[in-house]
Amino acid sequence: MATGIFTGAKVKGLFPTNIMKFKLFDHYDHWDTIMNLLLDAEQTEKSILEGPGQTSFIEDWDKRSFVLDQFPDLKSLILSCCTNFCFVNSIENVIIDDSWYSIMHKGSKVQRHRHENSVWSGTLYINAPEGSHGLAFANPTIPHRMMERQNATNPSTTYAHLEEVETGDLLLYPSWMEHFVPTIDCDNRTTINFNTAYPVYQRQDNA
Amino acid sequence: MREQYPRSIDQIFPTTVMRYDLNKHPHYNRMLDVVNKTKTDWHAIMKDAESTYDESTGNRWLDKLGLAEFKETLQDCVQDYCLTYGLPELSIGNSWMNRVGVGGAVKSHRHEVSVLSGAFYPIADKGSTPLIFKSPLQVYKMFEYTAQETFYNAAMMETPCEQGSLILFPSWLEHYTEDNTTNNRVTISFNTNYRK
Numbered sequence: 442m443a444t445g446i447f448t449g450a451k452v453k454g455l456f457p458t459n460i461m462k463f464k465l466f467d468h469y470d471h472w473d474t475i476m477n478l479l480l481d482a483e484q485t486e487k488s489i490l491e492g493p494g495q496t497s498f499i500e501d502w503d504k505r506s507f508v509l510d511q512f513p514d515l516k517s518l519i520l521s522c523c524t525n526f527c528f529v530n531s532i533e534n535v536i537i538d539d540s541w542y543s544i545m546h547k548g549s550k551v552q553r554h555r556h557e558n559s560v561w562s563g564t565l566y567i568n569a570p571e572g573s574h575g576l577a578f579a580n581p582t583i584p585h586r587m588m589e590r591q592n593a594t595n596p597s598t599t600y601a602h603l604e605e606v607e608t609g610d611l612l613l614y615p616s617w618m619e620h621f622v623p624t625i626d627c628d629n630r631t632t633i634n635f636n637t638a639y640p641v642y643q644r645q646d647n648a
Numbered sequence: 649m650r651e652q653y654p655r656s657i658d659q660i661f662p663t664t665v666m667r668y669d670l671n672k673h674p675h676y677n678r679m680l681d682v683v684n685k686t687k688t689d690w691h692a693i694m695k696d697a698e699s700t701y702d703e704s705t706g707n708r709w710l711d712k713l714g715l716a717e718f719k720e721t722l723q724d725c726v727q728d729y730c731l732t733y734g735l736p737e738l739s740i741g742n743s744w745m746n747r748v749g750v751g752g753a754v755k756s757h758r759h760e761v762s763v764l765s766g767a768f769y770p771i772a773d774k775g776s777t778p779l780i781f782k783s784p785l786q787v788y789k790m791f792e793y794t795a796q797e798t799f800y801n802a803a804m805m806e807t808p809c810e811q812g813s814l815i816l817f818p819s820w821l822e823h824y825t826e827d828n829t830t831n832n833r834v835t836i837s838f839n840t841n842y843r844k
Contacts, residue, residue, distance in 0.1 A: 452666050453664075453807075454659065455781060456663050458659070459658070459659055459800050460660060461655055463653045464654040464655070522653060530798075531798045531801055532794050560791050580661045581788060582784050585818075586820060587820075588763045588819060589763060590736055590842070595734030597662055597663060597664050597734075598733070599661075602660045615792075
């Protein structure tokens with residue numbers, strides 16, 4: 442500093458986006474059982490999942506997957522975390538809406554996307570071997586920053602934030618936030634993914 | 649369920665705003681002399697208030713005689729922000745002065761063709777209307793009902809207007825003020841660009 446007049450600048454990080462991670466591994470006993478069931482589960486055509494793997498995700502709104510309904514104890518556990526997420530973020534309570542599984546193998550990735558028509562979304566890691574990666578979230582302020590020379594190491598300006606995970610982790614994040622899975626380096630990375638809705642908007646036949 | 653399961657919260661992609669206290673600057677009074685002698689005029693962005701900003705000129709208020717040391721300090725603050733934020737070195741470019749009294753306001757705007765912007769308050773009566781930033785994320789949140797406004801879901805955040813304070817913020821961050829309720833709220837504003 443040339444003049445040294447000021448000291449102790451106050452720094453404020455405005456308008457952050459909260460993502461939450463719950464560690465559920467020790468709170469559920471059937472991770473392996475679920476993974477084995479999903480390996481034999483019905484598959485749909487892969488859309489944004491590229492490379493070796495399988496999923497039950499389906500684009501058609503009327504044919505959506507509700508895989509979590511097969512595991513009521515797990516769904517209940519997740520719902521309690523969603524309630525906590527809503528409380529922390531001061532938004533109205535939500536219910537779990539559609540849900541689907543994804544199993545990815547070495548060399549696969551998931552394209553950048555967001556989850557329309559959902560409030561918060563979640564990803565539960567049924568199996569997350571080393572090299573599987575969690576989710577990479579795209580910086581939503583990037584479109585504003587046309588005058589800035591990017592610095593990838595700064596948390597405000599970096600293009601993406603990669604959240605690493607372990608088996609039993611549950612990530613909750615705003616559905617509007619674009620995210621992707623970078624190319625993974627392991628087999629059997631298994632997740633259950635879901636969307637949420639306000640009760641008034643929930644599909645009638647999924648009550 | 650409040651704390652039943654271990655959890656962590658990451659607050660990602662914040663927008664950095666920095667605040668400096670320049671009240672003890674040795675050239676504060678000299679700067680005030682220049683402020684008091686500065687003539688302001690109507691400008692479209694001001695409501696019932698005046699500015700030196702004129703699209704037909706270079707807008708170099710901080711280059712007025714007697715302000716060199718003060719401008720140098722503002723430049724130091726800019727450099728401090730750059731180090732915190734991870735930007736290359738910036739130089740102060742155009743600068744101007746706004747004068748707002750009772751009922752005056754600044755309409756919503758951003759500062760195009762600038763990297764970082766500053767608002768310094770050489771004169772601000774206690775209770776002067778704050779500077780309000782609009783959330784750049786609001787556009788995405790068409791599917792959220794908030795139960796109550798918090799720091800994490802607020803559509804707008806205000807920072808107090810205090811005499812002697814300098815606020816630095818990204819030029820792309822939209823901002824404005826509500827109607828002022830004091831007699832004297834003077835702002836020196838400036839933009840920046842890359843040194844090389």
